[in-house]
Amino acid sequence: MSGTFSKIKHAYHLLKSIDLAALSRLSEKVDLSQVMQAVGKMDDNQLNGLMKMLSGSQGKKKELPPIDGDFYDLSAKLNEEDRALQLQVREFMEKEIKPIVNEHWLNASFPFEIIPKFRELNICGVTYSGYGCPNRSFLMEGIIAMEMARVDASIATFFGVQSGLAMGSIYLLGSEEQKQEWLPGMQQLNIIGAFGLTEPEVGSATAGGLTTTAKREGDTWVLNGQKKWIGNATFADVTIIWARDLDDNQVKGFLVRKDTPGFSVEKIHDKMALRIVQNGLITLNNCRVAESDRLQHAGSFKDTAKVLKMTRAGVAWEAVGCARGAYENALDYTRQRKQFGKPIAAFQLIQGHLVEMLSNLTAMQTLCYRLSELQDAGQLKDEHASLAKVFCTLRTRDVVSRAREVMGGNGILLEYNVARFVADAEAIYSYEGTKEINSLIVGRAITGFSAFV
Template identity: 35%
Template structure:
C-alpha cells in the first residue's frame, strides 16, 4: 500500500508541538516550584531546609550554645528574680526605695563576683555572669546596676589590683552581700574625660597615709555603701585606686534626689574633705587610667547582656498586650505595622544575644579586645532603648502606666545608654580602632 506522507508529517508536527509545550510546562512548573521553595521553608526540600520548628522565644537557639552548668545557674536565678524581685519593683520604683536585703539574698545565691575564683566566689564562666545580668535586668536595670557595681567595679579591682590581705579582708564579705561597695570615678566636672580628674591624693610619709580631697558624683550605691573604691590623682600625676571605709573622718556620701531613672537603686556622691587613708588601703598593682578602665570593661560586658534582658521583657509584654487588645474587631497583633515592629525587635534581640555569647567565650579564653566590649555595650543599650520605646508606643496610652512596667524600662535604659561610656563615646572608641585616629580631643 502506498501511504500519503502528509498525514504522517502533520502527526509528527502535532507530537513535536505537544512535546515542546510539555517541556515548557515542566520547565515553568519546576521554575515556579524552585521559587516557591526558596520563598518558603516548607518547599520541596523541606526535609532539608526545615529541620526544626522555629521557636520565636529563642530565635537563634541560644540554648544550644550554653553548658548545663550555665543553664542551671540561669534558671535558678531567673526563679529568684521573678519570685522575689518582680513583686518588689513596682513600689520600689514609685517610692524610690532601695531594699538593702536584696544584696544579701544575691550573696546567698552566689551571684556576686561570680567569675572570681576563690574567696567565697563561685568561679563561673563569663557567659554565666552575662546570663545572670540578663535575668536581673529583665526585672529592673537598677537592680542589675547594684549587682554590677558590687561584682565588676568593687570586687574585680580588689581581686585584680589588690594585695592578698585586701582580698582576704574584703572579698568573702562582699561575696556574701554582708557589705556593699561603690566605685568612684566620675566627677562633677569630669565624666567622659576621667583623665582630667580633680580628686587628689597626697602621701604623708610620717604617718604612712594618703590624704584624699575631692568629690565624685552619680555613684551607684554610695549612700548605703560600706566601702568605696575611689580613683584619685597622686602627686606624680598618676591615677591610683584607694579603698575607703564608711566612718572615715571627712568622708560623706549624700544621696542625689529627684532621679527619674534607676529609682530602685541608690545613687549619690562621694565627698572627701581631707580623708586620711592608710597606706595599706592603696590598690598597689595598677596605676594610670588602665585601672578604672579595666573595671569599666568588666562592667560594660555585663551591661551588654543586661540591656537585652530589659529589651526582652518589653518585647514579650508588647507581644502579649497586642494579642489581647482588640481594636476594630481584631487583635492589634494582626496589624502589619505591629508585626513588623515585633519582627525587628526579635531580630535585634536574637542577634545581640548571639554576639554576647561569643564575646563571653572570648573573655573566658582571654582573647577579647576592649573594643569588642565597647561595640556590644553600645549596640545592646542603643537597640534595647529603641525596643523599649517601640513597645511603649504599641501599648498606646497604657504604655505610660507603671503597672505595665515598660515605661520604667524606657526611663532606666536612658541612663544605661549613658553611663559607663555614652553611646557616642563608644562610637569614638570604635572609630579610633577603625581609623587609627584619636578624635576625643583636638590638638591646640
C-alpha cells in the same frame, strides 16, 4: 446549583452551632428574619468567616506560641549546670523582685530585704577564683546580668556595681591581703561595695582630668574632691575612690571605709531612670586613708581601664536584658489587648513593630554571646567591649520605644512595666562610657588614628 447547596450546608452548620435557648434570647434583641436574609446573601468566604467567629465564641481558645525573647535558642548552647543557674536566677527575679519592683521604683527606694535572699544564689564575683567565688564563665556572668535586667535594670545595676566594679577592682588590682580582707565578705553580700570614678564636672574625661586629688603624707593619703552618680554609695561599707596623685599626676585607687572622717554621701534625688539604685554625691574633705588601703596594683588610669573593660561587657548584656523585658511584656500585652474585635497582635502594623523589636534583640544577644566567648578565651579587647556597649544600648532604646508604642497610652503606666524599661534604657545608654566615647575607642582600633582630644 452547587452554590445553593453550599449555602444550605453552611446554614445547617450555623443553626446547629446555636442552641435554642441562645436563639430565643437572640430573638429578643434582633430580627431573626433579617439575620437569615443577610446570611443567605453571603458568599462562601463570608460564611466561612462567620463560622470561624462562631466557633471562637464557643470557648475554643487559640493556642499561642510561648513568649520567649531567645528566638535563636542561645540558651540551648549552655551546659546543663549553667542552664540550671540561668533558670534559678530567672525564678528569683520573677518571684522576689517582680512583685515589688514598681513600688520601689516609684518611691526611689531600695529593697534591702532582698539582700539575704540574693546571697542564697551564690553568684557574686561569679567569674573570680578563690575567696568563696564561684569561678564560672564570663558568658554566665553576662546571662545573669541579662536575666536580672529582664525584670529590672536597677537590680542588675546594683549587682554589677557590687560584683563587677567594686569586687573587680580589688580582685584585679588589690594586694593579697586586701583580697583576703574584703572579697569573701563581699561575695556573701555581708559587705556592700561602691565604685567612685565619675565626678560632677568630669565624666568622659576621667582618663586624664580627675579633679579628686590624693596627697601622700607618710603612711597616710589625704583625699579631696567629689564623686557623682556613685551606685550603692549611700549604704556601701567600702567605696573604691579613684584620685589623681598630686606628686606624679597618675590615677590611683583607694579603699575608703564607711564612716571615715572627711567622707560624706548625699543621695541624688529626682532621677527619671534606675530609681531603685541609690546613687550618691560623695564629698571628700581632707579624708585620710591609710597606705594599706591603697589598691597596691593600681598605678595609672590604664589599671582602672582594666576594670572597666571587664565590666563593660556586662553593661551590654544588661541592655539585652532591658530590651528583652520590654519586648516580652509588649508581646504579652498585644496578645491580650483587643481592639476592633480581636487582639491587636493580629494586626499587620503591630506585628511589624514586634518583628523589628525581636530582630534587634536577637542581633544583640548573638553579639553579646560572641563577646563573652572572646572574654572567656582571653581575647577581649577594649574595642570589642566598646562596640557591644554602643550597639546594644542604641538598639535597646529602639526596642523599648517600639514596646511603648504598641501599648498605646498604657505604655506610660508602671503597672504594665514597659514604662520602667523605657526610662531605665536611658541610663544604661549613658553609663560606663557614652556612645561617643565608646565609638572613638572602636574608631581608633579600625582606623589607626586617635580622634580623642
